[in-house]
Amino acid sequence: MSHNVHDRALLLIAQASVEGMPEGHRHWLRVHLEECEFCTERARQTDRALRLLRTAAIPLPEGLASRTQFRVRLRAMELREREPKRRAMWFACALSWAFGIASAPYVWRLFAWFGERTGVPKLVWEVGFGLWWAIPAVFVAIVLLMENARQTEDANWTGQSR
Amino acid sequence: MSDDAKSIARGLRRRDPDLLDRLIEQYQYRLFRYLVYIAGNKERAEDFFQETWIRVLERGHQYDGKSKFEAWLFAIARHLVIDWQRSKKPQSLDTLTDPEQEHPLQLASESEPSPLHQVLSQEKEENVQASLQKIAAIYREVLVLRFQEDLQIEEMAGVLSIPVSTVKSRLYRGLEALRGELQGGAA
Numbered sequence A: 001m002s003h004n005v006h007d008r009a010l011l012l013i014a015q016a017s018v019e020g021m022p023e024g025h026r027h028w029l030r031v032h033l034e035e036c037e038f039c040t041e042r043a044r045q046t047d048r049a050l051r052l053l054r055t056a057a058i059p060l061p062e063g064l065a066s067r068t069q070f071r072v073r074l075r076a077m078e079l080r081e082r083e084p085k086r087r088a089m090w091f092a093c094a095l096s097w098a099f100g101i102a103s104a105p106y107v108w109r110l111f112a113w114f115g116e117r118t119g120v121p122k123l124v125w126e127v128g129f130g131l132w133w134a135i136p137a138v139f140v141a142i143v144l145l146m147e148n149a150r151q152t153e154d155a156n157w158t159g160q161s162r
Numbered sequence B: 001m002s003d004d005a006k007s008i009a010r011g012l013r014r015r016d017p018d019l020l021d022r023l024i025e026q027y028q029y030r031l032f033r034y035l036v037y038i039a040g041n042k043e044r045a046e047d048f049f050q051e052t053w054i055r056v057l058e059r060g061h062q063y064d065g066k067s068k069f070e071a072w073l074f075a076i077a078r079h080l081v082i083d084w085q086r087s088k089k090p091q092s093l094d095t096l097t098d099p100e101q102e103h104p105l106q107l108a109s110e111s112e113p114s115p116l117h118q119v120l121s122q123e124k125e126e127n128v129q130a131s132l133q134k135i136a137a138i139y140r141e142v143l144v145l146r147f148q149e150d151l152q153i154e155e156m157a158g159v160l161s162i163p164v165s166t167v168k169s170r171l172y173r174g175l176e177a178l179r180g181e182l183q184g185g186a187a
Helices: A003-018 A023-035 A037-055 A064-118 A122-158 B003-014 B017-039 B042-062 B069-088 B093-097 B115-134 B137-148 B153-160 B164-186
Strands: none
Touching: A003 A023, A003 A037, A003 B164, A023 A037, A037 B115, A037 B137, A037 B164, A064 A122, A064 B017, A064 B042, B003 B017, B003 B042, B003 B069, B017 B042, B017 B069, B017 B137, B042 B069, B069 B153, B115 B137, B115 B164, B137 B153, B137 B164, B153 B164
16 A cells, blocks of 8 residues: 555544545545554544543632632722723813814914014914914824724734724 | 624623623633643633633723634633733743643542542543643644634634634644654553
């Protein structure tokens, strides 16, 4: 019997365990195993290895589940306590934006008046106004970017994208 | 995907404590066994076990219910072990279970009635464990996921973040290595 025949048989034995054997090869393998002691022994060894692997038991440490449940509940409480703070931050950001937009014309006039009174060049108080208006928006943008980066990192970490 | 997976996803988004309690009970054995095999140490596996469920609570909103929950759970557990290993020292997963560095696993059977059966069973488990520990971690891991946890090859590819073809080739090599080790141990 050639080496190729044994190689094919051994491959099929492994294939049957790993991903299932193609139907057409089943009969061929059965016939081969009937006449080849070497491959029959290998099939038996593979079968034994898998049986041992499947039936190997590992005892659970006592109280592992209850200890874990306790820790998880504690952590859940911590997270719940943090939740209002996060909501408050987003509410403050939204309020600040709404107020910024609503008050922009008045603040513009205020900057213009202040510029005239102090003799500051127009460009300077205009930039000042721009900064006054942009800083909260930049702050929110930074928070959003950080939040987004954290979520992306989390998604990569757990192997799921949202 | 099943309604069960979707209801788990919904519960995790709400951080439902009763659901988490139920999941911990339901998956405790499988997760612990997986962790023991990849971390190579029962005490460490216990720490990882608790940490895994904390992560499930914190990142539960990322589970979309489209895949099996256990595949997602094992992926979290695996990442924890890998992160810990990286933070410790830049070596391969095999060093986690180096018998020179760590106490070998003491596996004992819990429910066997007869003392003789217990001894035989323990010998068998120790034989399997010893054989598994001699196999490279990348092969040990796929063998455990496939033949103990009964994950599909595609699910394993998701857990391990590797192509299906790589999973298959690791399974073939791992199976051959395990067969050889068990055969060597029995001889």
